[in-house]
Amino acid sequence: MSVILDLTQEEIAQIKDITKQADDAQAVSVAAREFLRRTRLQELKQGSGNVDFVNNWRLLEAAELGQPLPTN
16 A cells, blocks of 8 residues: 655654664554554553453352352
8 A cells, every 4th residue: 555645854764763674665664553553552551440340250250160159
């Protein structure tokens, strides 16, 4: 897939330096993928601690093991 970008030579040089790539296209490709990876990680971090769960693991374990259900 082709994409046309409007970047200055300085910006391309910085991207090549950061990504350690000699080829302009490869450097931009690596930078874009890294941007997407970091964005996904940031989204996951924002959801951290916001997971609802039911604290019924004792009941589930007893049922799995075929044991009587705990009373406490």
